[in-house]
Amino acid sequence: MTVYWGSLHQMTLVEYADLPYIATVHTYVVHSAPAITFLLNFLMTDIVMKHSHSLVLLVFGLLYGTVNYYETVSSGAPLYWFLDWKDMTSVYIYGGLVASVILCYHVLVVLTKSMKTLGKDKRA
Secondary structure, eight states: OHHIIIIIHHHHHHHTTTSOHHHHHHHHHHHHHHHHHHHHHHHHSOOOOOGGGHHHHHHHHHHHHHHHHHHHHHHSSOSSTTOOOSSHHHHHHHHHHHHHHHHHHHHHHHHHHHHHHHHHHHHO
8 A cells, every 4th residue: 555655646647537537536445445444443343463464464475576577577567667577676675565564564563462452451
């Protein structure tokens, strides 16, 4: 989501300029809904995230990177302007993105543990 809003959103709006308005609305919805859903779920539940679950992010990150690489190489056109897979720069960028997502996940783990267990102490 951060990659989309940070570097792809403006290009998408230009690309969708000649399309019906609903295409632009769709773009906003599909790129906002995950964050809104996460926030609502976080606020409504007592879920406490676990550090070990970050391994799933690593697996999905590796799988998505592989698919992105093969799609870019087979089509000859990068899916993202910053991942052309022509040299090691794309590997470093993608590795940094995956590492950033995992780091953010670990920050959320610490936040959920501190916030959710604090609430349980008050209820007791």
